[in-house]
Amino acid sequence: MPDLPDLSGLIKAYDVRGVVPDPFSPEVARAIGAAFADVVVLPGASGPGRATAVIGNDMRPSGPDLVTAFADGLTRRGVDVILIGLCSTDGLYHASGALDLPGAMFTASHNPAEYNGIKMCHAGARPVGEDSGLAAVRTLAARYLAEGLPAEVAVPGTTENREMLAEYATFLRTLVDLGGIRPLKVVVDAGNGMAGLTVPAVLGTAAGLPELPLDVVPLYFELDGSFPNHEANPLEPENLRDLQAAVVEHGADIGLAFDGDADRCFVVDELGAAVSPSAVTALVGLREVARELEAGRTPTVIHNLITSRVVPDLLSGAGATTVRTRVGHSFIKAEMAANDAVFGGEHSAHYYFRDFFFADTGMLAAMHVLAALGTSTTPDGRPVTMSALAEAYEPYVASGEINSRVDDVPAARARVVEAYVTQQGAGPVEVDELDGLTVSHWDDHPRWWFNLRASNTEPLLRLNVEAADEDVMVKVRDDVLALVRQGTMVASTQPEEG
The missing domain is CATH 3.40.120.10 (Alpha-D-Glucose-1,6-Bisphosphate, subunit A, domain 3)
Structure with a gap:
């Protein structure tokens, strides 16, 4: 043999x-x-x-x-x-x-x-x-x-x-009604990926659907697998720069960036600032929770453990059961199906919908954001901007994912455990190991938490920190990184997709 x-x-x-x-x-x-x-x-x-x-x-x-x-x-x-x-x-x-x-x-x-x-x-x-x-x-x-x-x-x-493109576009249009929103100017960066095909079909008239009140400004809609303009990975900040500049240049209401296969969507506000995927998770989740409650159903929402604490805070406050999972689409999808969850979100801008076969779709998430932006008004009736809309869903300060290449992953992790768990120098903390090490000091002041996860394929430790204010986030971030990188000369900041 x-x-x-x-x-x-x-x-x-x-x-x-x-x-x-x-x-x-x-x-x-x-x-x-x-x-x-x-x-x-x-x-x-x-x-x-x-x-x-x-x-x-x-x-x-x-x-x-x-x-x-x-x-x-x-x-x-x-x-x-x-x-x-x-x-x-x-x-x-x-x-x-x-x-x-x-x-x-x-x-x-x-x-x-x-x-x-x-x-x-x-x-x-x-x-x-x-x-x-x-x-x-x-x-x-x-x-x-x-x-x-x-x-x-x-x-x-x-x-x-x-x-099947027309059937796909028609199906999405049945899930979110954009026909009655106020007119919006939307810059979309397809990154030479598949959004160059799907955006004209779903948000435009290329699939024979009625025109929506959207003025779409296209960036890099030409399908080109050599990616001549920038990597089709909006998780990297440098790949959002063209979109951010175009939103400001065109005076647009919002910017959308899709990755190469267009299953993830990132949002930029009218000022050119990136909106965190956690804020989008909270925004879309609240819309889906409200719809479930109106139908007389008890809503469940799934989120991974890297998303902001604003997600469980707001969604549970709105009447949803929230379920925290490991990072990765297979875990999210399994929990979505097991809990008959109406929605799920990840820090990497994957968004999952029960009405979309429990699968992830960046386009449907984008449509929810457009619907929210296009129908929101201030108390005196003026249109709400994307920056103002997002602000309600971004009350905390996050580090983003910081990766450190270390010589000895178990030893680096042990140093963090010794400092934050064994000695409890920061005071009483909650600890769990659902996915890596999560240490939380959220029920007392100052409020912070961090998660430290090892890569499955490389000698990397991935750190995410969130706190109620920036000074605390910076201190926790720097203290943990110092422990992780002790004696290590090489460090990486490449985030993972999730």
């Missing part, structure tokens, strides 16, 4: 992600497609008709060849394939949910041009993660690469092309 190739660096805990063509080649994509058929599609097929899967891809040049190979792996195992072509990741989730079929989205999100990847889901857009099929796909794909694919089935699957 030949040695099996190690695919652990390519097929990770939540998705497939790697450089094309080495290690991510069409041959590997074909093996993954056959394994996806055997692990996910065929066992999940039920009812009349043949087993079927839906596939989409973003604008990366390597996408079509990889999709063709992946689809070949599926059809060789007897699975029919629906190709929806260019789409955003949430467009693929919509297709999986609307058609009730397993799906695969070819994207590397915000990664550089030489990368590509696959985000897989079960029927109904339910995630395929390490414990829900991806580990088995990895093992079987390695076997198929070493031994060859099984003999083609007697009746191989077929492929068909289907356009």
Whole structure:
């Protein structure tokens, strides 16, 4: 029996992600497609008709060849394939949910041009993660690469092309009504990613939908997987600078920035200042909570442990049950489904909706923000600005995620535990280890908390700090960083997507 190739660096805990063509080649994509058929599609097929899967891809040049190979792996195992072509990741989730079929989205999100990847889901857009099929796909794909694919089935699957952009846009329009808002000027930075396709369809008339009271100023709408203008990762502040400048230049009411596969959305106010994803989580969450209460239902909202304390404060005060989870979309989606949660949010600008198959969609979150901005007024009837609207949801001061590359992760963590937990030099604190180490001094003054998490793949410790005022946040941040980086010369500040 030949040695099996190690695919652990390519097929990770939540998705497939790697450089094309080495290690991510069409041959590997074909093996993954056959394994996806055997692990996910065929066992999940039920009812009349043949087993079927839906596939989409973003604008990366390597996408079509990889999709063709992946689809070949599926059809060789007897699975029919629906190709929806260019789409955003949430467009693929919509297709999986609307058609009730397993799906695969070819994207590397915000990664550089030489990368590509696959985000897989079960029927109904339910995630395929390490414990829900991806580990088995990895093992079987390695076997198929070493031994060859099984003999083609007697009746191989077929492929068909289907356009679903208009259905996606129509579906989103049914979830948030933007027809009655005041006219807004909106600058959108698509970063040469898939928002260049989806924004004109959803917020414009490209999909044949009625015109909305939105004057959209486009930035980098040309689909170009080489990302000639800036990285399609709005989590990095430098990638927001063009949008911030354009909002001020055009006198716009708001700016929106999407990542490469357009499943995350970031907001900039009329002054060019970035609005934190936690503030967006609170804003959108309150809208969804109010809708649930009006329908006579008890709302539940999910948030990860890095989001601001304003999220549970405001949402629980509004009548919602809030559930705190680990960082990562697989944990959020699992809790969303388990709790029948109406909404979920992460610090990385992923927003999840029960009405969108419990999946994440940056476009729907953007529509909620536009609806809130376009209907909010001051007590004397004047329109509320985005900066004023956001201010209500940003009462605390956060450090943002700060990554430190250290020589010895356990030793660095132990120093923090000794200082803040064992000695309790800062006074009584609450401690939990749901995801890394969270130390909280929130029930007494001065109010602060921090979370310290280790990377799964690198010798990094990720620090997030929040406090009721900036001086306290800076002191806690600097004190913890000094402990973490003691004796370490190299430090990194690259944030993680989540």
